[in-house]
Amino acid sequence: MLTYCTNIHPADSWHQVARAVWPRVLQVKGRVKPIGPFPVGLRLSARAARGITPWAAAQFGEQCRLDGCFIPCLNGFPYGSFHGERVKESAYLPDWRSRKRVEYTADLIRLLRLWLPEKMTGSISTVPIGFRKEITRADLPAVRENLLRVLEMLEESAAAGKKIILALEPEPGCLLETAADLVCFLEELKLPEQLRPLLGICYDCCHAAVLFQDPRLDFSRLKEAGIPVAKIQLSSAVRITKNHLQAAGIFDEPRYLHQTTIKRGAGTFGYPDLGAALRSLPTLGEGGLKEEWRIHFHLPIFDDGNDSYGTTNAFIAEVLSCRPPQALLEIETYSYQVLPGHIRPASLIDSISREFSWLRPYL
Template identity: 60%
Template sequence: MLTYCTNIHPGHSWDEIVTKVWPQVLQVKEVVAPDAAFPVGLRISALAARQVTPAAARRFADCCADDGCFIPTINGFPHGQFYGTPVKEGAYLPDWRSPERVRYTLDLIRLLRLWLPPSLTGSISTLPIAYGRYMCRDDLGVVRKNLLTVLRELELSASAGKPVILALEPEPGCLLETARDVAHFLEAMAFPADLRRLIGICFDCCHAAVLHEEPRRAFSLLGEAGIAVTKIHLSSAVRFATNHLQAAALFGDDCYQHQTSVRSHAGTVHFPDLADAINDVPLLQGEWRIHYHLPIYDSGNALYGTTNDFIGEVLTWAPPQTLLEIETYTYANLPPKLRQGGVIESIAREFAWLGGKL
């Protein structure tokens, strides 16, 4: 199943999702799937999730059916405002130590329980616990308690015939960066077996490429650990090996966190943001990879490259039947020359490019 994530369309409140985001979704459907049922990866903020009354949720379900669409997955990673304002590390707050993260995720579960079509297993992607690589034992205890609350709600959904899996999404600079981190974390959490099956992973191609993760090894490890790969984000990172400062300046912005890795003969150095790499080591050579979601059809030019070939590796080794979701939320922040044609055309080109890969 192939979809795209609506976090590419600005929309923070429920009214904005209905009146601004959804019309663009239908424009995309008209281009890429005019005669077929169209899955939609819906991004809903905590504010929007609170605003949806039961009656409004049922109206939206009817609207989806009338429009030939359905909702198999929700992006529950960014809790708050995600558009038109500097986000940076705020994108990871509140994290899984906070009751606000629990309330937000419970709201999303209840919505997806209503919207999920029969016979499908849904998913809600979420942040990889917290930003930062370290957490004290007491904090991990709070995290476990909070996740158990959510997993018990997911158990109720499964019992009602609407199975939904919480999908941790590893990301550079976070507590969980890789598939191996997720496996170790879930082993340490020691959830009861009946709840453990309700938590899986959202594998993001851009994130994994920045960390030089090997897809074959990652998916093999996940399979051995019994961790469900519920969703794969089809995304592409920026990469370059020459003209470092000129290329880096092209993609610098104050909105999102652009974690950067620099690999050379001396090893790999990681920076929390692109600006840190530029300011701290302006002459550092080697291959730079930047957490910056480019349109997946973009293969780069003389100045910069991309990791879109990595998507092919991921598709080769990914478990069959995994939900595939194009995710290019940085579209509005792209250099102007890369935004020619508009967002609908760009999404359509991503579907077409991926069709060649599949």
């Protein structure tokens, strides 16, 4: 199943989702021309999820059906505004130490239970616990308690016939950066056995590529650990090689966090944001100019780069060749609005539909 995430469309309130985002979803559907109902990866802020009344939620579910769409998953990662002037580290807050994160996720569970088609497993993607520098071992009991509260809600939902997986989304700079980190974390967490199938991963191709991960090894580790791959998010990262580092500056913008990893020989080292990596250039020496840089900046997956920069869309092709068959595929290129002007497609709807077209040969 292939969808796209509506976090590419700015919307903070339920009114904005219903009046501004949904018409764009239908435009995308019209361009993609799916065979059968069109799956939509819906992003709702905490404000939108709390603000929708039971009547409005039921009406929206019926409108989805009439429009030939359905909701298999919700994006519950960013709690607040995701298209403000500066998002950066605030995208992870409140994190899993906070009851606010529990309440937000509970609202999403309530809605997805209503909208999820019968006999379909749904998912809610969420932050990978929190930003690494903010979390200490002393926080882990509260994290475990909060996760358990949500998983118990999901157990109740599954018993009522609506199975939903909470999908942690590893990201550079967070407590869980990789699939391997998630495996180790869940081993330490020691969840009750009956709840383990309800906690899975949202495998983000851009995040994994930035960290030079091996998707075959990642999926093998997850399978061995019994961790479900609920969703795979599809977008490319930026690749900068050799003497093109000056081009990296065009991706240094103030809204989102652009974690950067430099590969030198057999090792890698990372920076919390692209600006920090660029400021380090004088201290890197000749080696820093010759090795590969990967930058967390979600590029349209059809973008092959140019003479100045490359992309990691080959990593997406590798992921698709070894993906678990049950995983939902979701295009997620939320950074369209901050793409450098000379490489940003003129039409958002055209850009999304071209991403669907790029993927078809791999499906």
